[in-house]
Amino acid sequence: MAAPTRREGEDVTELAKRLDDDLDDYVASLPKKKYEGGFSEENWEEEIEKIPALMTRMPTEEEIATNPALQALQAIKFDESAPPAEKAESHKDEGNYFFKKKEYRKAVIAYTEGIKQKFDDVKLKAILYTNRAAAQFHLGNYRSSLNDVTEAKKAKPDHLKALLRGAECCMKLSLYSEAMTWCDLGLQVSPTEKKLLDIRALADKEKRAADRDKRKRKAKEKKEKSRNEALLAAIKKKNIRLAPVEKTEDNSDDESENKDILSLSALETATAANHKVYLDDNGLLHWPVMFMYPEYGQTDIIADFNEHAQFIDHINVMFGGSEMVSWDEERKYKPNRLEIYYEEMGKMILHRVPLDSTLASILSSPTYMVVAGTPNFIVLVAKSSFRQEYLKKYTLA
16 A cells, blocks of 8 residues: 555545545455464463463463563563572562462472572571471471571571571471470560460470370380390290291391390280280289180180199180080080190190190290290090091101
């Protein structure tokens, strides 16, 4: 189109109308084609998200790399030519923005970028570390938060927010003495700070409780150790042998330095109720004892078998009453028909146990060895066909 010129005698209104008519003629003369590249019903939300001013979320690094408008805005926000302190301030502001939105991980990243800048402003450095500590605290990273406020304190020892956060971190970590120290430092800055006074009072209370629990625990451990030593001494004195425990990663330390531990490990039972041998006030051992009935694949656990008790005492209780055990449908298991044996460890040899024997007399036998803290014995019905077949596998001592 040629540049418009005003004709002779033509006023402004006539010129404007003529120009409008010329523009309409020009547009009408352009070739007709479908408009492409605009928004559609399918992609309008996606396209709007590419416009920085209309974005509803933070763009990813990949989106920034492919979007010139975002790159331009980022360059304006973080001017690489700006002084380090100014850049650190910008990162701090960004971190504060994320923190207010409770996007604590992004806040940590922003504060970290600010801390990386090389600047001399100790107040700004303390604020950045304290703010990052706050974000870490809200993420549950109490140790990292404590490390950050420690750095903030180094930069500015009287930074009250850092001292308060340090006390809060120590409380979360159950470091009550350290919490009181942080409170004391804060109270030197602000003697009437209520939060610090409250935390210090609570830390003092918790510390006293923890110290009391520690004393109780040590007393209990000392008593337990004394009891175990007496138990092991009694077992040794009565010539009772314990089967060695297979070494594992948990008990593979030098045996010469851990003899008591290894011996106690040999007393760990494999029973579901975890019954254990104990020494009573009269110096008598009480064992958990297992009776095995191979004919029916059944077992019984006698939780408390006094070493001076006879086997017949327990047999009478178990099989001497009017009620039969559920698996003995033939009622074969009667006290006067039962035989008890034990197997010599590592050998196919069975030893007969007289029913009037005491447990102590059997356990002190040089051929008996207690396995997994539980003496065990085989119970068979005398003269039964199962007994006859079962004994064929062994040599009788």
